[in-house]
Amino acid sequence: MKEFIKGKKYTHQEYMELSIEEMKKSISEHKDKEDPKVGAVLVDKDGAYFDKAHRGELRSGDHGEFTLLERKYPNDDLSGFTLYTTLEPCVKRKIPKKGCYKRCINARLKKVYIGHYDPDPTVSGNGVRLLENAGIEVGYYDKKYEEQIAKENAKFFKEASKRAEDEKTKEIQSALNPIENELLEFQLDDLSEQAQNEMINRMGLPYRYGTDGFNAYLNRMKLIKVDEETLTARPTGLGLLMLGKSPEDHFPQARIKLTIRKPNAEPIIKDFNGALILLPQAIEEYLEVVFPKGFSSRKSFNRTENVEASASAVYEVIMNAIVHRDYAIDGARIMIDITDESVVVSSPGKPICTLEQLNNFTAPSFSRNPKIAHIFFEMGFVEERGFGMEELSKFQNYGLPKPVYTLENNTLKTTLFREIDPNKQTIVKTELPGISLLREHKRLTTKQYAELSGLKDRQARNHLRALLDNDKATKDGNEYIWKE
Numbered sequence: 466m467k468e469f470i471k472g473k474k475y476t477h478q479e480y481m482e483l484s485i486e487e488m489k490k491s492i493s494e495h496k497d498k499e500d501p502k503v504g505a506v507l508v509d510k511d512g513a514y515f516d517k518a519h520r521g522e523l524r525s526g527d528h529g530e531f532t533l534l535e536r537k538y539p540n541d542d543l544s545g546f547t548l549y550t551t552l553e554p555c556v557k558r559k560i561p562k563k564g565c566y567k568r569c570i571n572a573r574l575k576k577v578y579i580g581h582y583d584p585d586p587t588v589s590g591n592g593v594r595l596l597e598n599a600g601i602e603v604g605y606y607d608k609k610y611e612e613q614i615a616k617e618n619a620k621f622f623k624e625a626s627k628r629a630e631d632e633k634t635k636e637i638q639s640a641l642n643p644i645e646n647e648l649l650e651f652q653l654d655d656l657s658e659q660a661q662n663e664m665i666n667r668m669g670l671p672y673r674y675g676t677d678g679f680n681a682y683l684n685r686m687k688l689i690k691v692d693e694e695t696l697t698a699r700p701t702g703l704g705l706l707m708l709g710k711s712p713e714d715h716f717p718q719a720r721i722k723l724t725i726r727k728p729n730a731e732p733i734i735k736d737f738n739g740a741l742i743l744l745p746q747a748i749e750e751y752l753e754v755v756f757p758k759g760f761s762s763r764k765s766f767n768r769t770e771n772v773e774a775s776a777s778a779v780y781e782v783i784m785n786a787i788v789h790r791d792y793a794i795d796g797a798r799i800m801i802d803i804t805d806e807s808v809v810v811s812s813p814g815k816p817i818c819t820l821e822q823l824n825n826f827t828a829p830s831f832s833r834n835p836k837i838a839h840i841f842f843e844m845g846f847v848e849e850r851g852f853g854m855e856e857l858s859k860f861q862n863y864g865l866p867k868p869v870y871t872l873e874n875n876t877l878k879t880t881l882f883r884e885i886d887p888n889k890q891t892i893v894k895t896e897l898p899g900i901s902l903l904r905e906h907k908r909l910t911t912k913q914y915a916e917l918s919g920l921k922d923r924q925a926r927n928h929l930r931a932l933l934d935n936d937k938a939t940k941d942g943n944e945y946i947w948k949e
Contacts, residue, residue: 516538608854717795
């Protein structure tokens, strides 16, 4: 392993990699459960290496950030320093211990780079928000490092998610995000029964609509706020956005405007509103009209016929705009502008990662709205919690200019180009997702394919549709049949 010398400058990439190597040295203090592996690296005001630490390095149970900032340097002035940490700093610990976010604030750090979000969806993003509220700049590791951290912590992440599922009746107070505050002028009747049932069914939640168990889950996810004294409940802003009958009554900016512009014709304008959970299907159905050549197959890059490759990513970009936009910006809507040359999706708010990471397709899976990201991911509306980098990075393989991210007037714009280079438009993949499974089993339903592949129903359906589109399969009722 490379030796790091105190006072010598190294690259941003080297500091991220060092923190990951340090993470692997972490010492667990429990035998009955997995503890997170965390590595931290401290860089001085001039960008030179200062020191590193890992969980349990000096004392059992001590977090990596605490070990580095307060165990090793309790009396040193670290103001203006930069910290690299592989996991989002924790927010809450048992008294008298303090969350690591507070250690960063007390040290007066200038910037904190984070490798992976907190795996508990009910508190994910709280550490980031508290750091930013204290004036500390937050940056993120590239996606490939985020994936390495997730792999190393896979067992802990699985156990943490299970604990979160087992504690559905326990509310975690945060309301660090203003949209999670209770809306006094709204009642639970203002939430859509259709949207709630859609959420239950797509996420596979073990509840029925209107039961105490489901309301406890909504309470934990900050979609409703339960008054413990009166046992009454009201929607939060987040709950109204996700599940409301008419969220635009409080959030007029939640509407989505789609405009199709054709030469020598009046623009076609379509507005989408209502519960965010119900928008994906409505948007996809409408886009199937705009892109009639099998748009619903998000793997349509693989079609043997000459298909418009940009269509397969439009849906993903729109979903990302819904998940990552800043809902606190009044009057700013998601705008989708479609012309013969391009599709431009405008999402209000600056991205939380850099434009360079977006344009290089290395953006990590962090979100301004982690609960929306979690729910959309669990419902199968997005392939991942991030910006769909894998799908967008394929464009150049199919004769299209790569998508471009720009920031204009506090609005993130994603431009997808529709014009195909005639010299490259015949490029076709020979291997399609699902080929080996369907070839082996001959006949599969979507549910059977999902169980065999470990994918969600939506992803499984898209794989099978791609086989159908590429003349690799036929369909009989709800079964897909391998075509010899």
